[in-house]
Amino acid sequence: MTESPGVVDLLGVLAYAELSAYARMTEDAATLAPSLADRAALSELAVTEYAHFRLLRDRLAELGADPAEAMSPFVGALDAWHAQTKPADWLQALVKTYVGDGIALDFYREAARHLDPSIAKLVDEVLVDEGRSQFAVERVRAGIEASPAAAGRLALWARRLVGEALSQGQQVASARPDLALLLVSGEGATDISRLFATLTEAHNKRMATLGL
Amino acid sequence: MTESPGVVDLLGVLAYAELSAYARMTEDAATLAPSLADRAALSELAVTEYAHFRLLRDRLAELGADPAEAMSPFVGALDAWHAQTKPADWLQALVKTYVGDGIALDFYREAARHLDPSIAKLVDEVLVDEGRSQFAVERVRAGIEASPAAAGRLALWARRLVGEALSQGQQVASARPDLALLLVSGEGATDISRLFATLTEAHNKRMATLGL
Numbered sequence: 228m229t230e231s232p233g234v235v236d237l238l239g240v241l242a243y244a245e246l247s248a249y250a251r252m253t254e255d256a257a258t259l260a261p262s263l264a265d266r267a268a269l270s271e272l273a274v275t276e277y278a279h280f281r282l283l284r285d286r287l288a289e290l291g292a293d294p295a296e297a298m299s300p301f302v303g304a305l306d307a308w309h310a311q312t313k314p315a316d317w318l319q320a321l322v323k324t325y326v327g328d329g330i331a332l333d334f335y336r337e338a339a340r341h342l343d344p345s346i347a348k349l350v351d352e353v354l355v356d357e358g359r360s361q362f363a364v365e366r367v368r369a370g371i372e373a374s375p376a377a378a379g380r381l382a383l384w385a386r387r388l389v390g391e392a393l394s395q396g397q398q399v400a401s402a403r404p405d406l407a408l409l410l411v412s413g414e415g416a417t418d419i420s421r422l423f424a425t426l427t428e429a430h431n432k433r434m435a436t437l438g439l
Numbered sequence: 440m441t442e443s444p445g446v447v448d449l450l451g452v453l454a455y456a457e458l459s460a461y462a463r464m465t466e467d468a469a470t471l472a473p474s475l476a477d478r479a480a481l482s483e484l485a486v487t488e489y490a491h492f493r494l495l496r497d498r499l500a501e502l503g504a505d506p507a508e509a510m511s512p513f514v515g516a517l518d519a520w521h522a523q524t525k526p527a528d529w530l531q532a533l534v535k536t537y538v539g540d541g542i543a544l545d546f547y548r549e550a551a552r553h554l555d556p557s558i559a560k561l562v563d564e565v566l567v568d569e570g571r572s573q574f575a576v577e578r579v580r581a582g583i584e585a586s587p588a589a590a591g592r593l594a595l596w597a598r599r600l601v602g603e604a605l606s607q608g609q610q611v612a613s614a615r616p617d618l619a620l621l622l623v624s625g626e627g628a629t630d631i632s633r634l635f636a637t638l639t640e641a642h643n644k645r646m647a648t649l650g651l
Binding site for chain 2: 253256262264266270274277278295299302
């Protein structure tokens with residue numbers, strides 16, 4: 228099997244992203260949800276992230292990689308991202324789920340474009356949006372309707388999520404050149420411009436969907 | 440369908456026990472596990488608890504009960520139990536998973552004995568021990584072998600878990616007489632003696648299995 232050199236890195240960062248997102252969403256659900264029904268709804272999304280982690284870990288093992296070793300270079304950056312973007316309330320938690328994960332997912336999807344089709348298919352499978360948008364979007368829009376002053380505060384929060392994601396992403400890219408190369412392979416600078424245009428467009432679309 | 444009056448209470452307390460155990464085990468895994476592999480192993484158990492929560496919530500809905508309403512009388516006691524038994528390290532977390540959940544499960548199983556067989560079957564299904572013992576028992580025994588002084592400390596910890604469980608259990612029983620009646624229906628005082636004998640025996644067996 229000829230794998231791109233960054234493939235273990237990509238599956239490793241994605242696996243730890245899912246494992247840590249599962250833990251953080253579980254905590255946000257337990258500590259911030261305004262009702263037991265909301266707590267269950269966010270927990271449901273968290274458990275889906277865990278199921279994705281399981282798929283990625285098993286695939287790493289199939290490739291002959293040690294899953295823990297493949298994840299470990301990314302623990303610092305992802306933990307730092309979560310520590311710096313700890314939601315203060317329920318609406319911030321939902322915006323983080325929708326906007327924050329959205330940006331990360333766009334990155335992983337771009338990286339997967341250049342991979343062996345079976346890996347690209349797995350990455351697409353774990354990145355599919357199972358109703359995450361519907362749940363978070365409805366609750367956030369209702370929250371803004373109930374308290375219009377929340378919109379400005381949440382827009383700032385979303386900007387902070389993006390800033391922190393880019394900053395951690397840059398550090399990961401400079402530490403893991405094989406992974407960074409997956410994002411630009413083939414077309415160099417042109418591809419980087421296209422990448423940023425794609426990410427910005429997707430982010431603006433999500434903000435508009437939230438009413439922010 | 441003729442249901443015992445305590446059945447919604449029983450499914451409600453069990454549902455919230457699973458939902459809160461899932462959140463606490465997820466947190467313990469993320470903060471206390473000594474390796475990513477151990478973190479994944481405890482997370483796997485946590486996600487299983489969530490799957491049980493889902494079954495119980497759906498069954499409550501089928502019975503025409505509002506799941507959140509059925510759970511809410513038990514949130515205080517179960518949250519208090521978790522707050523008073525927050526593990527300080529990885530071995531305490533594993534002992535809590537094995538011993539603490541074990542006691543709770545014995546209680547629920549006893550209560551289910553007197554129920555409609557289809558409910559009793561569901562309760563048995565969600566209480567089945569899917570390898571929980573194997574994982575926790577192996578790690579705790581290895582921990583004691585590596586550091587024999589840990590045994591005394593963990594035995595004290597297990598005693599505290601039982602004490603807190605009994606204290607919260609008594610409060611729940613006096614606040615929810617229909618639920619308490621499930622435990623003694625038919626035979627009154629004789630049944631209570633038998634219940635305590637059963638619980639004590641099961642607990643001692645678990646302690647011996649752990650080497651405590």
